[in-house]
Amino acid sequence: MKSEKLTNLSELGEFGLIDTLTKDIKYKQKSTIKGIGDDAAVLQGRPKFHSLVSTDLLIEGVHFDLTYTPLKHLGYKAAIVNFSDMAAMNGKPKQIVVGLGISAKYTLEALEELYEGIRMACHLYNVDFVGGDTTSSKAGLFISVTVIGEVEKPQITYRSGASEGDLICVTGDLGGAYIGLLVLEREKRVFQANPNMQPELSGNDYVIQRQLKPEARVDIVDLLKENDILPTSMIDISDGLASETMHLCKNSNLGCMLYEEKIPIDQQTFDLAREFKIVPTVAALNGGEEYELLFTIKQSDYEKIQKLADVTVIGYMTEPENGKRIITGDNLAIDLKAQGWDGLKSRDIDSALNG
Amino acid sequence: MKSEKLTNLSELGEFGLIDTLTKDIKYKQKSTIKGIGDDAAVLQGRPKFHSLVSTDLLIEGVHFDLTYTPLKHLGYKAAIVNFSDMAAMNGKPKQIVVGLGISAKYTLEALEELYEGIRMACHLYNVDFVGGDTTSSKAGLFISVTVIGEVEKPQITYRSGASEGDLICVTGDLGGAYIGLLVLEREKRVFQANPNMQPELSGNDYVIQRQLKPEARVDIVDLLKENDILPTSMIDISDGLASETMHLCKNSNLGCMLYEEKIPIDQQTFDLAREFKIVPTVAALNGGEEYELLFTIKQSDYEKIQKLADVTVIGYMTEPENGKRIITGDNLAIDLKAQGWDGLKSRDIDSALNG
Numbered sequence: 001m002k003s004e005k006l007t008n009l010s011e012l013g014e015f016g017l018i019d020t021l022t023k024d025i026k027y028k029q030k031s032t033i034k035g036i037g038d039d040a041a042v043l044q045g046r047p048k049f050h051s052l053v054s055t056d057l058l059i060e061g062v063h064f065d066l067t068y069t070p071l072k073h074l075g076y077k078a079a080i081v082n083f084s085d086m087a088a089m090n091g092k093p094k095q096i097v098v099g100l101g102i103s104a105k106y107t108l109e110a111l112e113e114l115y116e117g118i119r120m121a122c123h124l125y126n127v128d129f130v131g132g133d134t135t136s137s138k139a140g141l142f143i144s145v146t147v148i149g150e151v152e153k154p155q156i157t158y159r160s161g162a163s164e165g166d167l168i169c170v171t172g173d174l175g176g177a178y179i180g181l182l183v184l185e186r187e188k189r190v191f192q193a194n195p196n197m198q199p200e201l202s203g204n205d206y207v208i209q210r211q212l213k214p215e216a217r218v219d220i221v222d223l224l225k226e227n228d229i230l231p232t233s234m235i236d237i238s239d240g241l242a243s244e245t246m247h248l249c250k251n252s253n254l255g256c257m258l259y260e261e262k263i264p265i266d267q268q269t270f271d272l273a274r275e276f277k278i279v280p281t282v283a284a285l286n287g288g289e290e291y292e293l294l295f296t297i298k299q300s301d302y303e304k305i306q307k308l309a310d311v312t313v314i315g316y317m318t319e320p321e322n323g324k325r326i327i328t329g330d331n332l333a334i335d336l337k338a339q340g341w342d343g344l345k346s347r348d349i350d351s352a353l354n355g
Numbered sequence: 356m357k358s359e360k361l362t363n364l365s366e367l368g369e370f371g372l373i374d375t376l377t378k379d380i381k382y383k384q385k386s387t388i389k390g391i392g393d394d395a396a397v398l399q400g401r402p403k404f405h406s407l408v409s410t411d412l413l414i415e416g417v418h419f420d421l422t423y424t425p426l427k428h429l430g431y432k433a434a435i436v437n438f439s440d441m442a443a444m445n446g447k448p449k450q451i452v453v454g455l456g457i458s459a460k461y462t463l464e465a466l467e468e469l470y471e472g473i474r475m476a477c478h479l480y481n482v483d484f485v486g487g488d489t490t491s492s493k494a495g496l497f498i499s500v501t502v503i504g505e506v507e508k509p510q511i512t513y514r515s516g517a518s519e520g521d522l523i524c525v526t527g528d529l530g531g532a533y534i535g536l537l538v539l540e541r542e543k544r545v546f547q548a549n550p551n552m553q554p555e556l557s558g559n560d561y562v563i564q565r566q567l568k569p570e571a572r573v574d575i576v577d578l579l580k581e582n583d584i585l586p587t588s589m590i591d592i593s594d595g596l597a598s599e600t601m602h603l604c605k606n607s608n609l610g611c612m613l614y615e616e617k618i619p620i621d622q623q624t625f626d627l628a629r630e631f632k633i634v635p636t637v638a639a640l641n642g643g644e645e646y647e648l649l650f651t652i653k654q655s656d657y658e659k660i661q662k663l664a665d666v667t668v669i670g671y672m673t674e675p676e677n678g679k680r681i682i683t684g685d686n687l688a689i690d691l692k693a694q695g696w697d698g699l700k701s702r703d704i705d706s707a708l709n710g
Binding site: 037042045054060140144147149160236 | 394398441501503
C-alpha cells in the first residue's frame with residue numbers, strides 16, 4: 001500500500017509554497033514578458049487591441065461548499081468565471097493573477113489540487129498564470145482572480161450598444177447550473193441525515209457539470225467573428241437571464257420583449273426541475289452561474305445567426321416606454337422580474353428541497 | 356444633536372451598494388477607456404511601455420486589526436501596498452480593481468470610509484479605480500487589490516539585474532512601521548485590561564503613521580529618472596530589509612555585504628526601539644510593511660546618488676561565494692538572516708511587549 005504523506009503548509013513557508021505551486025507554470029502568450037517571480041508581472045499590449053481587466057472574489061461558504069465541490073473543480077471554475085467576463089466584452093482572456101487566502105487546515109496537496117484546476121483552465125483557454133499572492137486566513141478559503149484580456153478595437157462590445165429592434169440572443173441552454181446545485185444540496189442533506197447513504201448523482205451528470213465545471217463561451221467570440229456578426233451589446237449570465245437582460249436594457253436605455261417558449265432548456269434540466277416542482281423557465285430566468293452569453297444583434301444579421309446551432313433568438317429590444325416584458329406560454333405579456341441569483345439561492349433552495 | 360442613521364447593507368443589495376460606493380469616481384488616465392459598469396474595464400496600453408500587473412490580498416485578523424486601524428487608513432494602505440509594487444519595477448500605477456468580501460456586521464457608512472481611503476490614495480497617486488467585485492463573507496473583511504501600471508520599456512527594473520560591485524541603496528528610513536505596530540499593540544492591551552484608560556499615542560505620531568498610513572515611493576521613480584540613474588535591480592520592502600536583500604541576491608545570483616551602521620533609522624524609531632528593549636537595527640532589518648525601495652546601482656552612479664537626500668547607500672553586491680553578510684557595529688562580518696515579517700510579527704510582538 002502506498003502511504004500518502006500530507007504536507008503541512010507551515011513546513012514550507014510562503015516562499016516555499018509559492019515555489020512548489022508555481023514550478024511547472026509555462027507561458028504561451030507572446031504578450032507575457034515576465035510572469036511569476038518579481039514585484040509585478042510584465043505584459044505587452046498590442047496597438048490595435050484594447051486591454052480588458054476584470055476581478056472576482058470567491059469565498060468559502062458563500063460561493064462554494066467544499067462538501068461537494070472538489071478543489072480541482074473549484075480552481076477550474078474560479079478561472080472560468082473570469083474568462084467569461086472577457087468573452088462578454090467580445091474579447092479573449094490572456095493572463096490571470098490569483099490571490100489565495102488559506103486557513104491552517106489546508107495541506108499542500110489540497111492546494112495543489114486547487115492549482116491543478118486553475119492550470120487546467122489556463123491550458124484549455126490558452127491563458128498564462130502570471131502572478132499572485134498567497135496568504136493565511138483565520139478561517140476558510142478565499143480566492144481572488146483577476147484576468148487580463150484583449151479585444152480588437154472594432155470588435156469591443158459593451159452592455160450599452162443595443163438599439164430598438166435589435167434581436168436578443170442567448171448561447172447554449174439555461175437553468176442547468178441551478179438545478180445541478182439543487183441536486184447537490186439534496187444529496188448533501190441525505191448524507192448529513194445518514195452518512196452511510198451513497199449520494200445518487202448518476203443520471204444527473206449534465207446539470208451537475210453545469211454547476212461544478214462550467215465553461216466560458218470564448219468559442220462564441222470566434223464563431224461570431226467567423227460569421228461576420230458583431231453583437232451590438234453583450235453580457236455573460238452570472239446572475240440569471242432576467243437580471244442580465246435588465247442590465248442590457250438599463251445600460252442601453254431600452255425596454256425588451258422576451259418569449260418564454262423560446263428560452264433554451266436542456267431535457268435533463270427540464271425533467272429535474274419538474275421533479276423539484278419548479279417551473280423550468282423560472283430556473284432558466286433566475287438561475288445564475290451559467291456563463292452563457294446574452295447579446296443583441298441587428299435584425300439584418302438574423303439569417304446569419306439562424307445558422308448557428310448553439311445560439312437562440314429569444315426576443316427583441318423595444319423602446320424604453322414598453323418596459324421590460326416577457327410573453328408567457330399562455331400568451332400573456334407580464335413584467336420581467338429579476339430576483340437575482342443570490343436571492344434565489346438563499347430563499348428558494350430550502351423551499352425547493354422541502355416543498 | 357444630529358442623529359446618524361447607519362444603513363444596513365441588505366437594504367441596498369449588491370447593485371445598489373456598488374452604485375452608491377462608485378458614484379463619485381472619476382477617471383484621470385488617458386489609458387482608461389471604460390471603468391466601472393461593464394463586464395470588464397477597458398484599457399489602452401502604449402507602444403513604448405510595458406504593462407505591469409500585481410495583486411495583493413488583505414485579510415482581517417491576519418493583515419490588519421480593526422481595533423486600531425481606521426477603515427479609511429485600511430483602504431489607503433490596501434491601495435498603497437499595490438502602488439509600491441509598480442514603483443519596485445521602476446514604473447507607475449495607473450489603474451486598480453478592488454475585490455471586497457464583507458460580513459453582515461458592516462454598514463454602508465463603514466464601507467464608504469474604506470472606499471474613501473482607497474479613493475484618497477488613487478487621487479494622490481493619479482490612479483483610476485476602474486472595477487471590482489463586492490460580495491458577502493461569512494466572517495471578517497477581505498480586500499483584494501489588483502493594480503495595473505506601466506513602465507517605459509528601457510526603464511524596467513527586475514530583481515535579477517544586479518552585477519558584482521553594484522551599490523545597494525535604500526530609500527527613507529526603516530524599522531518605523533514595526534515599532535508603530537508595537538506601540539499600537541501596547542495601547543490595545545492597556546485598553547483591553549482597562550477600557551477607561553485613554554490610549555497614549557501622542558508623541559509617537561511618526562511611527563504610527565509609518566504603520567497605519569505608509570506611502571509608496573513612486574516619487575523615487577521620477578527622482579532617479581531626473582538624475583539619470585537607472586537602477587540595475589529593485590524590490591520594495593514589504594517583508595523586511597534582510598529578506599528583500601536576500602531576494603535581490605538570489606534573483607541576481609550574487610552575494611552581498613551590508614553595513615549595519617549605514618542603515619537609516621529615524622530618531623523616534625530608535626528611541627522607541629530602545630524603550631521596547633529591541634536593537635534598532637533588528638527592527639530595521641526584519642520589520643516589514645515599510646514600502647521603501649531597495650535597489651542597486653552601478654558604482655559609476657555613486658556621485659549622482661550621493662546628491663539625493665532620501666537615498667542611503669548601505670552596502671554592495673559581491674560574488675555569490677562571499678555569501679550574504681552584514682558588518683555589525685562591532686566590525687564583525689556575520690551572515691544575514693531573514694526571519695521575515697510574518698515570523699517577526701507572530702513570535703516577537705509578545706516578547707517585546709512582555710519582556
